[in-house]
Amino acid sequence: MSRRGFLTAATVVGGGLVLAGCSNSDSSAVKDLQRRLKGQVLVPADPKFAEANLPANDRYESVIPMAIALCATPEDVQTCVRWCVEEGVQPVVRGGGHNYIGASTTTGLLIKTGAMNEVSVDAKVGTVTLGAGALNADLLSALRGGALMLPIGTCPSVGVAGLVLGGGIGDNSRWAAMTCDHLESTTLVLANGETVEASDTANPDLFWALRGAAGGNFGINTSLTFRLVEIPKPRITVFGMAFSGKDAMVAGWSAFDRLMLSAPNQLSGFAAVTNVRPLGADNKPAARYAAPFPTLTIDGSYQGTQEEAREVLAPVINIRATDLIMGELDYWDAQINWLAVGDMPKHGLEECSRFTSEPIPTDRLAQLIDRVLAAPGGTEDANAEVRLMCWSGGQVNQVAPDAMAYVHRSGNHLLRPAVWWRNQPPSMQRDLLDWTADTFAFISGFTQPGSFQNWPYSEQKDWQQAYYGTNFDRLRQVKQRYDPRNLFHYAQSIPV
Numbered sequence: 001m002s003r004r005g006f007l008t009a010a011t012v013v014g015g016g017l018v019l020a021g022c023s024n025s026d027s028s029a030v031k032d033l034q035r036r037l038k039g040q041v042l043v044p045a046d047p048k049f050a051e052a053n054l055p056a057n058d059r060y061e062s063v064i065p066m067a068i069a070l071c072a073t074p075e076d077v078q079t080c081v082r083w084c085v086e087e088g089v090q091p092v093v094r095g096g097g098h099n100y101i102g103a104s105t106t107t108g109l110l111i112k113t114g115a116m117n118e119v120s121v122d123a124k125v126g127t128v129t130l131g132a133g134a135l136n137a138d139l140l141s142a143l144r145g146g147a148l149m150l151p152i153g154t155c156p157s158v159g160v161a162g163l164v165l166g167g168g169i170g171d172n173s174r175w176a177a178m179t180c181d182h183l184e185s186t187t188l189v190l191a192n193g194e195t196v197e198a199s200d201t202a203n204p205d206l207f208w209a210l211r212g213a214a215g216g217n218f219g220i221n222t223s224l225t226f227r228l229v230e231i232p233k234p235r236i237t238v239f240g241m242a243f244s245g246k247d248a249m250v251a252g253w254s255a256f257d258r259l260m261l262s263a264p265n266q267l268s269g270f271a272a273v274t275n276v277r278p279l280g281a282d283n284k285p286a287a288r289y290a291a292p293f294p295t296l297t298i299d300g301s302y303q304g305t306q307e308e309a310r311e312v313l314a315p316v317i318n319i320r321a322t323d324l325i326m327g328e329l330d331y332w333d334a335q336i337n338w339l340a341v342g343d344m345p346k347h348g349l350e351e352c353s354r355f356t357s358e359p360i361p362t363d364r365l366a367q368l369i370d371r372v373l374a375a376p377g378g379t380e381d382a383n384a385e386v387r388l389m390c391w392s393g394g395q396v397n398q399v400a401p402d403a404m405a406y407v408h409r410s411g412n413h414l415l416r417p418a419v420w421w422r423n424q425p426p427s428m429q430r431d432l433l434d435w436t437a438d439t440f441a442f443i444s445g446f447t448q449p450g451s452f453q454n455w456p457y458s459e460q461k462d463w464q465q466a467y468y469g470t471n472f473d474r475l476r477q478v479k480q481r482y483d484p485r486n487l488f489h490y491a492q493s494i495p496v
């Protein structure tokens with residue numbers, strides 16, 4: 001198909017633009033793209049192609065793009081979008097590559113932004129501007145040691161663009177709000193190839209949508225500017241504790257759930273039960289804690305002194321908590337060396353979530369523990385867990401649900417079953433995915449209807465309402481205005 005012919009021939013059918021024409025073998029078009037870019041274009045024959053294509057989630061490794069554009073500049077991104085429209089190829093952007101449902105994989109053109117990872121802090125004005133490919137780790141390195149922070153998530157290799165577009169919660173959100181609450185402006189390339197600004201004053205409807213709609217819906221953001229938050233205390237308290245034996249696990253979990261529904265905003269944390277069994281038999285210590293398996297662990301932070309933290313956490317600590325670790329750390333040490341998720345070997349994973357805002361009945365918690373312990377796997381290489389992430393509430397709920405696309409402003413906790421695997425036969429993956437589906441159905445029976453769009457779940461049937469609630473219709477209108485041909489689409493993207 002000729003470039004000129006594409007725009008008139010393309011039609012919107014079902015979920016997206018029908019893209020045809022340019023194929024892997026159409027190397028003249030790809031060579032043309034390479035000529036127009038400052039960055040490099042990789043094709044499948046290139047020795048670096050296979051590695052460059054690997055997403056963070058092993059589950060989507062088999063999706064092979066026709067080419068990969070390693071963009072070096074915002075102009076490169078614009079050129080890629082224009083080229084895709086001209087050639088009838090699907091453009092898909094990837095930052096950190098962590099999307100759970102394969103939304104940053106494609107058989108079309110994979111647009112990688114990793115080289116555009118510049119971070120520029122203006123401490124005087126109190127802002128930070130990031131390139132499209134900046135990761136949480138890049139942002140932390142640039143801010144480390146200073147008096148200003150941005151509330152982000154806890155995984156250093158997650159892309160900040162992907163994070164903020166779906167909201168962005170983390171251990172600091174209860175006192176400092178969400179990542180999207182601090183976005184001041186962003187530049188993006190739209191489906192028509194134009195580069196525009198979005199802020200409260202420029203394209204405000206688009207700006208509204210970008211803060212919570214999730215990535216890959218309205219265009220490709222090439223730069224993002226955030227207002228930074230002053231760090232109230234140079235030192236904070238971090239803590240961890242464990243509960244062993246089912247009765248203590250249920251009691252500790254329930255006490256933490258109840259405490260966090262009314263705790264001061266300075267307190268944050270999560271409770272986790274996992275079926276990673278220690279080598280040998282049960283009753284041996286599980287990883288990281290000395291408490292014998294099975295164990296419920298609780299980890300988090302308090303923006304204040306150790307004495308204050310101990311007092312606030314007393315209702316939980318007093319329930320037979322073992323392995324209590326508590327200490328004051330420099331704010332940045334706490335973020336980077338305690339709260340951040342450590343590097344994991346590459347793996348496949350799936351997660352799902354539901355918000356809760358009332359105490360979870362203890363019999364449900366007991367059933368959840370039983371489910372985790374009976375889950376398939378049970379090794380470091382194939383296992384399941386359930387976490388109660390107490391990162392919402394507080395300042396997160398001080399913003400109106402229709403102020404921006406991120407709608408979840410009344411839920412306090414996220415109940416999150418998850419599975420992961422590494423080098424496993426397909427049957428084990430299938431069993432773990434079945435476990436997730438079954439456990440998701442179970443938790444949906446006693447939680448709120450909302451789910452977190454940054455942890456999209458591939459089997460979720462009610463995702464439109466669950467991720468976006470009352471904001472979904474407005475999101476469709478914005479989509480209609482800025483991407484009427486549905487150029488940017490994936491399994492759970494905002495439809496036209």
Ligand SMILES: Cc1cc2nc3c(=O)[nH]c(=O)nc-3n(C[C@H](O)[C@H](O)[C@H](O)COP(=O)(O)OP(=O)(O)OC[C@H]3O[C@@H](n4cnc5c(N)ncnc54)[C@H](O)[C@@H]3O)c2cc1C
Nearest residue numbers: 095096097098099104153154155159162168169215216221
């Ligand atoms: C281990 C792990 C830990 C996590 N921890 C947290 C957490 O603490 N808090 C939290 O809120 N979330 C967390 N998440 C979820 C994470 O924030 C989202 O999955 C996020 O979308 C990932 O962004 P990415 O750039 O890494 O992924 P990608 O797969 O590259 O991108 C995610 C989506 O955004 C699109 N996108 C990427 N870049 C752009 C761009 N420049 N413009 C427009 N669209 C773009 C992609 O096409 C894709 O649809 C975690 C995920 C994992 C796997």
